[in-house]
Amino acid sequence: WYDLAGTATRKDLETYLQLNKEAANLNNFTSGAEMWLNDYEDDTLEVQLENIFEEIRPFYLQLHAYVRHSLKQTYGEEISEDGPIPMHLLGNMWAQSWVNIYDQTTPYPNKQSKGLTKEMLAQNYTALKMFKLAEEFYVSLNMSALPQAFWELSYIEKPTDGREFICHGFANDFFKNSDVAIKMCTRISAESFFTVFHEMGHIYYYLLYKNQPIAYRDGANHGFHEAVGDVFALSASTSKHMHKIGLLKNYEPDEETRVNELYRTALRKVAFLPFSYSLDQYRWALFRGEVKSDEYNCKFWQMRESASGIKPPVQRYKEDFDAPAKYHVSADVEYLRYLVAHILQFQFHKSACILAGEYDPNNPNSYLSECDIYQSTKAGNAFKEMLSMGLSKPWPDALEILTGQRTMSASALMEYFKPLQDWLEKKNKETGAQVGWKSEFKCLSKSGAEKPIGAGIIIVLFVTICVGMV
Structure with missing residues (x-):
């Protein structure tokens, strides 16, 4: 190659x-x-x-x-x-x-993994159910349900009529009213589940800045869109959230499980x-x-x-x-957008977790990696305020709304992985x-x-x- x-x-x-x-x-x-x-x-x-x-x-x-x-x-x-x-x-x-x-x-x-894919198959998950669960997550943050156009325009499974179809997941903004859609060959797997949450982050970003003039209908910088998609997936991928939605039974966090999960995330x-x-x-x-x-x-x-x-x-x-x-x-295609997203998502996550009461930086028994902002309207409202700005203000202004900071910093990422580093x-x-x-x-x-x-x-x-x- x-x-x-x-x-x-x-x-x-x-x-x-x-x-x-x-x-x-x-x-x-x-x-x-x-x-x-x-x-x-x-x-x-x-x-x-x-x-x-x-x-x-x-x-x-x-x-x-x-x-x-x-x-x-x-x-x-x-x-x-x-x-x-x-x-x-x-x-x-x-x-x-x-x-x-x-x-x-x-x-x-020897520590059993979550086995999410196996459990999803056992519970007869479908692509539609995965998307509906993701929508419910965003609605729980005080965001609106998806417009009907989304369900009409989206391809959430690979077409079976023999046409050529690129399966790489992609969120689309058609810049007309609320016409947004996702193209994705969804599979019943843990990886696809989290990809759905990521792509839905793009969709909600589109919808929140749709009232901006067309020149401002974009992320605050190239990295914001990717970071927004990932930050919600950070919550959705926690064992705590999997337990809440019935995909993980008898969940009891311990140090070995915590290290394993942080290690997997660090490899990615x-x-x-x-x-x-x-x-x-x-x-x-x-x-x-x-x-x-x-x-x-x-x-x-x-x-x-x-x-x-x-x-x-x-x-x-x-x-x-x-x-x-x-x-x-x-x-x-410049690659800096993905680097910026990998830094910003942890800054977003930390601030949202504090707003949600899910993380206390001063408590040594509080772990940022175990925070789930699901059902926190306070965290959701802060995201809505930041995302609705689109590109209408310099990105440090948008960053400051949610985090109180005007520059990128790795400190939140380092807090997230501190147990693994030790x-x-x-x-x-x-x-x-x-x-x-x-x-x-x-x-x-x-x-x-x-x-x-x-x-x-x-x-x-x-x-x-x-x-x-x-």
């Missing part, structure tokens, strides 16, 4: 970079990086992101160390004790999510952060002309190793060109798992010439290294 969808596009990408620079200059920007960043209307955004990654880095290093040590028990010499993890062992083609290795690396494997959301950051940092560097054409591929893998501590399954060469094999690179630090000490990785990256030519990019370094927990430094 990398060879066919990436390397073959090298000439096209060079043309794209030239046109990107021309477009930026015509709009009075020095490069495409500044043009993309300008959409966030905050000159301090890059600094905010650097600060966020300095705060997250120690936690990510502990997660990486535990995963590498756990995988080594299975793969032996395939994984070194102090090097990057071969990305093909992380359960995802890009190593952007590690959730598919959860069963292989579970902290407490925390592992994603350095991937998303490095992907756009790489493109900013290309837009700014900081990377020579013969180093395009070398710089890509160097930045991925530095940020995430991963390496490609096989040696990649200067002549390869792997970044465009990722859809968003070839399609000119457990990982203790576990890694017990097992002797090394924290950090030494660089193994070398830029090689297929002709055999070797050109090292940067000196090998060992990243340790007590040394703060900016993820973007190359």
Whole structure:
């Protein structure tokens, strides 16, 4: 895939970079990086992101160390004790999510999982029932029931008439009255259930800002829409909520269950952060002309190793060109929106949980990860006030309405995962798992010439290294 969808596009990408620079200059920007960043209307955004990654880095290093040590028990010499993890062992083609290795690396494997899919099948769940449950969740927050147009326009199951149909879930705003819809091949599974909640977040955002002028009918910034979808899914995915709606029997929270659930979430959301950051940092560097054409591929893998501590399954060469094999690179879609969403959703979640009386930051026995804002009109009204603004005000104004803060911060994310971080630090000490990785990256030519990019370094927990430094 990398060879066919990436390397073959090298000439096209060079043309794209030239046109990107021309477009930026015509709009009075020095490069495409500044043009993309300008959409966030905050000159301090890059600094905010650097600060966020300095705060997250120690936690990510502990997660990486535990995963590498756990995988080594299975793969032996395939994984070194102090090097990057071969990305093909992380359960995802890009190593952007590690959730598919959860069963292989579970902290407490003897602790039964929630088994939601099995229970949904036993209770004869349908796609319609899943959507109705999601609607009821939003209505419980003092939001309106969905308009009839939603049910008439939506495809919530794959058509059976043989037509071509893209199954990736997508929420649509048709910008006419309350015409909104979702296209999704819903399956009866826990994953689909939470995807429904996420997509419904987009739908309610559309409906809440529908009275704004058309130019303002959008999220407060590119990351807001994704964050809104995810923040409601954070509540819906808790064992507490599953118990409330009858999908989980005899629920009694304990430390082992808490660690397992936080670990699963971290494999999906925390592992994603350095991937998303490095992907756009790489493109900013290309837009700014900081990377020579013969180093395009070398710089890509160097930045991925530095940020995430991963390496490609096989040696990649200067002549390869792997970044465009990722859809968003070839399609000119900035990835920062997903990074911003992963930070903002925890800020939203914390503030909503405090409003709902579901979380007390001063109580050591109160866990942000166990908060469910279901049926809290106070939290719902705060969301409605923020979301109804759409793009009519700068995004810090929208953020301030719900959170009282005007900048992004990783502090809520760190509070959410604090029990897991404490457990990982203790576990890694017990097992002797090394924290950090030494660089193994070398830029090689297929002709055999070797050109090292940067000196090998060992990243340790007590040394703060900016993820973007190359």
